Amino acid sequence: MGKKGKLGKVKGMLLMALLLFCAFLTGCSLLDIKDGGLGMTNPDYVEPEKDEIDEENSEKAQYEKDPYEKYRFEKNQHEKNPDEEAQPEEDQAASWLSETGGQALAEEQESLRDYGAVLGAAFLGYTADYSFPGKQKQREETYPYLEGIPAERIIEYEGDEWYVILPEAADWSISVEACNWNEDFTDISVGELLWEGTDGLPVILRCNLGDLHSNVRITARKGNREVFWYPYYLAFAGEIEPTEEVMQLVSGSYMPEEGYLYGMEGSWYCDSAETDAGEPYFYSVTFLTGEDGFPLDMWYYGGFLNEGVEEICFFWDGSYAYGDSLGESLEFWLNTPDGIRSGTIWLNLEGDYLSIQEMEGDAFFPFTGGSVETFYLRPEAEPGENGDFSGNEMDLLLAQAEVQEKLNQGMAIRDVDGMDTVQGEACVLFALGTEHPDQFVAEYYYAVSSSGAVYRMDDLTGEWEPV
Structure with missing residues (x-):
């Protein structure tokens, strides 16, 4: 009896220990699933490659400084996980960027x-x-x-x-x-x-x-x-x-290294045009470009020629863009008193002469009958040449809004002999007035320096004042 009772007690203890051990194993399994393996090894977990971690960290560091990189990073993350909640609108400030x-x-x-x-x-x-x-x-x-x-x-x-x-x-x-x-x-x-x-x-x-x-x-x-x-x-x-x-800021990626516009200063000038009545007419067009040769603005004016004296009848400013990769055709947009004039012109450079031909849209030569005219380049003069008259003063004056307005009212511009010094700069003088059959009546006087300063003479004091 005593041995049998003692043996039963030992078996009971062994059974209890076995049950406790099983419970412990089950608990470990449950704990591993519940907490995702924190502090323990999860058999389903695959550690990411070191290169993947470094790449993600470098992207995060970059987008913290660059707003576009932030947008690109978040977009890539969303494409990888499309079911994730979309980013708030304020986090996508750069989304309009291509x-x-x-x-x-x-x-x-x-x-x-x-x-x-x-x-x-x-x-x-x-x-x-x-x-x-x-x-x-x-x-x-x-x-x-x-x-x-x-x-x-x-x-x-x-x-x-x-x-x-x-x-x-x-x-x-x-x-x-x-x-x-x-x-x-x-x-x-x-x-x-x-x-x-x-x-x-x-x-x-x-x-x-x-x-x-x-x-x-x-x-x-x-x-x-x-x-x-x-x-x-x-x-x-x-x-x-x-x-x-x-x-x-640096300009865009379009940087031509050659072409009729690249590196040239001055205006293309045509003095061989005639009106339908046979009157001599001139055109002057300037294609302004940046340092990289990319198109900027266009200045275009013209009028009658009387024994070499220009009577400017119109001045239009506007813009242009290359119509083809070689820059042989241009699309133009010009501000005129009657609205915007636009069209396409074809350019052909032979030697020192440039032919401009009307192609599509509004006429580029609205005051003469021809659709093709020949131009030559009037380069800017060297410093000190011709009394420091560099050739761009007329263009600078024509760019002034009040001068354009007076030209649109029918006035004309003439250059005045001699020069004047204003604010320490040598200035070319111009008169703006009305052309009569027997004489030109000057009504306004302007002084323009090659640096870009434009002055108007005060009628009462005779002093120059900035425009």
């Missing part, structure tokens, strides 16, 4: 950082309407990250100068404020806040009522650091006025 635009934006900002610049900017031209035909196409080809830019990123203030402004990274906040100068332009006061953003993406700005002083201030802020810039375009240099921390 792949080409995003790449151009990243390269532009990298260039700014390489040069130690906080802001990049570029002058986009003079026009009252950003969507002016041809202008928008040119800008988007030159700066691909402007294609499809939302309306809320286009800031329209008083003026007719257009700029694109781009911070070097998203960690700089950008604000645009109106500003006013005192009477002698020695002090400035800041007024209304026009726009503010912190996403590191470009904005387009219209501002500046005149060519002498900016009416807005751009401020870039990061922590306690502030950088100020007042948009100003240097007409004689063809670029913005830079500072140590604000630089001219």
Whole structure:
């Protein structure tokens, strides 16, 4: 009896131990499933390759600095996991950028950082309407990250100068404020806040009522650091006025290395045209290009020739774009008193002469009967040649809105013999007035320097005042 009872007790203890051991194993299995294997080994878990981890971490680090890279990274993640909840709208600030635009934006900002610049900017031209035909196409080809830019990123203030402004990274906040100068332009006061953003993406700005002083201030802020810039375009240099921390943006990818427009300065001139009545007529057309040869603006004027003396009857400004990869055809858009004149012209350069032929759309030679005219290049004179008359003063004067308005009213321009010194610069003199059968009556006088300064004579004092 005693042995049997003792044996039963031992068996009971062994059974109890076995049950406890089974429960322990079951508990481990349940714990492993419940907590995903935290602190334990999950047999279903596959450790990612080191290269995959490094790639994902590098992408995260890049998009924290580059807003387009952030959008691209999140888009790729969503494509891998389409069932995940979509990102909030504010996290997709760069979604309007195309792949080409995003790449151009990243390269532009990298260039700014390489040069130690906080802001990049570029002058986009003079026009009252950003969507002016041809202008928008040119800008988007030159700066691909402007294609499809939302309306809320286009800031329209008083003026007719257009700029694109781009911070070097998203960690700089950008604000645009109106500003006013005192009477002698020695002090400035800041007024209304026009726009503010912190996403590191470009904005387009219209501002500046005149060519002498900016009416807005751009401020870039990061922590306690502030950088100020007042948009100003240097007409004689063809670029913005830079500072140590604000630089001219690089143009787009289209960089021709040859062609009739590349590297040439001056206007193409035709003095062999005639009206239907046989009167001598002239045309002068200037194709303005950037340093890389990319199309910018077009200046086009003409009128009667009386023994070599020009009587300017029209002046149109506008824009143009290459119609083919070789640059042999151009699409043009011109501002005229009757609206926009547009069409296509074909160009053929033979030696020193350029033939321009009307192709499609509105007539390029509306005042004469021919559809083909021959032009020759009038290069700018060397410094000091012909009394420092460089050849661009007439174009600078014709670019003034008040002069265009008077020409549209029927007035004519004549150059005046002699020169004058204004603000320390040698200036060419012009008269604007009415052409009568027996005489020319001058009503306004202008002085223009080759650097781009334009002055109007005050009738009462005889002094020159800036236009």
